[in-house]
Amino acid sequence: MKRRLLLVSNSTLYGGGYLDHCQTQIQDFFGKGVKRVLFVPYALHDRDAYTKTARSKFKTLGYEVDGVHEAADPVEAVRKAEAIFIGRGNTFRLLKNLYDNKLVTEIRKRVFDDGVPYMGSSAGTNVSTVSINTTNDMPIVYPPTFAAIGLVPFNINPHYLDTDPNSRHMGETREQRITQYHEEPNTPIVLGLREGSMLLVEGKKVTLLGTTKARLFTPGKPAVEYDPGNDLSFLLDTERASVL
Amino acid sequence: MKRRLLLVSNSTLYGGGYLDHCQTQIQDFFGKGVKRVLFVPYALHDRDAYTKTARSKFKTLGYEVDGVHEAADPVEAVRKAEAIFIGRGNTFRLLKNLYDNKLVTEIRKRVFDDGVPYMGSSAGTNVSTVSINTTNDMPIVYPPTFAAIGLVPFNINPHYLDTDPNSRHMGETREQRITQYHEEPNTPIVLGLREGSMLLVEGKKVTLLGTTKARLFTPGKPAVEYDPGNDLSFLLDTERASVL
Numbered sequence: 357m358k359r360r361l362l363l364v365s366n367s368t369l370y371g372g373g374y375l376d377h378c379q380t381q382i383q384d385f386f387g388k389g390v391k392r393v394l395f396v397p398y399a400l401h402d403r404d405a406y407t408k409t410a411r412s413k414f415k416t417l418g419y420e421v422d423g424v425h426e427a428a429d430p431v432e433a434v435r436k437a438e439a440i441f442i443g444r445g446n447t448f449r450l451l452k453n454l455y456d457n458k459l460v461t462e463i464r465k466r467v468f469d470d471g472v473p474y475m476g477s478s479a480g481t482n483v484s485t486v487s488i489n490t491t492n493d494m495p496i497v498y499p500p501t502f503a504a505i506g507l508v509p510f511n512i513n514p515h516y517l518d519t520d521p522n523s524r525h526m527g528e529t530r531e532q533r534i535t536q537y538h539e540e541p542n543t544p545i546v547l548g549l550r551e552g553s554m555l556l557v558e559g560k561k562v563t564l565l566g567t568t569k570a571r572l573f574t575p576g577k578p579a580v581e582y583d584p585g586n587d588l589s590f591l592l593d594t595e596r597a598s599v600l
Numbered sequence: 601m602k603r604r605l606l607l608v609s610n611s612t613l614y615g616g617g618y619l620d621h622c623q624t625q626i627q628d629f630f631g632k633g634v635k636r637v638l639f640v641p642y643a644l645h646d647r648d649a650y651t652k653t654a655r656s657k658f659k660t661l662g663y664e665v666d667g668v669h670e671a672a673d674p675v676e677a678v679r680k681a682e683a684i685f686i687g688r689g690n691t692f693r694l695l696k697n698l699y700d701n702k703l704v705t706e707i708r709k710r711v712f713d714d715g716v717p718y719m720g721s722s723a724g725t726n727v728s729t730v731s732i733n734t735t736n737d738m739p740i741v742y743p744p745t746f747a748a749i750g751l752v753p754f755n756i757n758p759h760y761l762d763t764d765p766n767s768r769h770m771g772e773t774r775e776q777r778i779t780q781y782h783e784e785p786n787t788p789i790v791l792g793l794r795e796g797s798m799l800l801v802e803g804k805k806v807t808l809l810g811t812t813k814a815r816l817f818t819p820g821k822p823a824v825e826y827d828p829g830n831d832l833s834f835l836l837d838t839e840r841a842s843v844l
C-alpha cells in the first residue's frame with residue numbers, strides 16, 4: 357500500500373499568506389525526492405493566474421510547478437507526474453473538470469498503484485474523498501456525479517466551522533448540514549477539518565496535523581473531537597480490501 | 601398571465617417564530633379565497649413532523665394544510681391544489697424528491713396555466729427559480745439536474761449574507777460565490793434576498809417586500825441594492841414570450 361496524501365483544510369489561514377500555515381508539512385510530505393509538482397488549477401476560472409500563484413509559493417519551498425492545463429494531454433501529464441497538488445476554489449467546477457478531462461481514474465491509479473504523493477487543499481481535499489457531498493461550495497456547475505476520486509473511504513468537510521452562539525443568521529449550522537447528510541442512507545463518516553488542520557495519510561496510517569482540532573461525525577453517534585497529533589488510522593477501517 | 605408567487609428568503613427571522621415575519625404577506629397573498637394549502641415537506645427528513653409545524657402555523661392564519669406526501673398520488677394532489685407552499689430544508693433533497701415524484705412539470709403547469717398561487721421559503725424559493733445553482737445548501741443527494749421549476753427567469757440566493765469584515769474565516773464570501781457562478785457561461789441574474797425580505801410576483805409585476813434590502817448580481821456589472829417596496833418587474837425582462 358503506497359498511498360501518500362496530505363489533505364489540508366484551507367489554503368490560507370487568517371493573518372498569513374497562501375499555504376504559509378502548512379509549508380513545513382508540505383516540505384516534509386514531498387521531501388527532497390520530488391522536484392516537480394503537477395498542479396491542477398481547475399477549481400478557479402483563471403487557471404494561468406492561479407498556477408502563477410501556486411508556482412511562486414512552491415518555488416520558495418524548493419519545487420517546480422507544472423499546470424496540468426498547460427499540457428497538451430492532461431491524462432499523459434498525470435501519468436508522468438512525480439507529485440500532484442489540487443488546490444482551492446469551487447468544488448463542483450473542479451470535479452466536473454476532472455471528469456471532463458478524464459483525470460479521476462488516472463489520479464486514483466497513480467496514487468494507489470505508483471505511490472505518487474497527492475496534496476489537496478480545500479476543494480482539492482474534497483475531491484480526494486468518497487464524494488463531494490460535504491463540500492461548502494455553491495453548486496455553480498453540474499458535475500456528472502458527486503462521486504469523487506476516492507483516495508480515502510470517508511468524507512471531509514473542510515473549513516469546518518463551529519456553531520456561533522451569537523449569530524443572528526438563520527441558515528443551517530455546519531453541524532446541522534452534516535447531520536442532514538447522515539439522514540440519507542449509506543453515507544460515510546465525515547471528518548470536519550477546521551481551518552489550520554490537515555490530515556496526513558501514509559498507507560494505512562492517518563495522523564491529524566496542524567494547530568486545530570477536528571470533529572468526527574458518524575451516522576447515529578455523537579460527534580467526537582480529536583487533537584492535532586492524534587492517530588486517526590481507524591478512519592480507514594471501512595476500506596474494502598480490494599483497494600489495499 | 602396568471603402567475604402569482606410569494607418567494608420568501610427565510611422561514612424564521614432571528615427573535616421570531618416560524619413564518620412570523622411574513623404572516624401578513626401570506627394572508628394578503630392567499631387571501632380569503634384559498635381554504636386549503638398543499639404543503640411540500642420534501643426538503644426535511646421527517647415529513648410528518650414538518651407538516652405538523654406548517655399545519656399549526658397556517659391554522660392560525662386561517663388555512664388548512666395538506667401534506668403532499670400524505671396523498672396516495674402526489675401528482676393528483678398538485679392537480680387538485682388550490683394553493684402550493686414549499687418550505688425550507690435541504691434544496692438538493694427537495695429538488696430530487698420533486699423530480700422523483702414527477703411534480704416539477706405539474707407545479708409549473710398549475711402556476712402558469714391555472715394561476716395557482718405558489719409560496720416558497722428558503723429551499724422552496726430556490727426551486728421556484730431557473731436552477732438551484734445558487735443555493736447555500738450542502739449537496740447531500742444528487743438530483744437528476746440542477747434545473748428547477750422555472751417560475752421566474754432568474755435565480756435567487758436566499759439568506760443572502762453580507763461580507764463580515766471582522767470574520768477570520770477564510771471560506772469564500774457569499775458575493776465571491778455568486779461571482780464565481782457568473783464566471784460560467786449563460787448564467788442568469790441572481791437576486792440576493794437577505795433574511796427578512798421576500799418577492800411578490802403577480803403576472804409581470806415584481807415587488808420587493810419585507811424589511812431588508814436585496815442585492816442584485818448581473819454578470820459583468822457591479823451589484824445593485826434595492827429597497828423594500830421597489831418595483832423589480834425588470835427581472836422578468838429576459839422571460840421568453842412562450843411562457844407568457
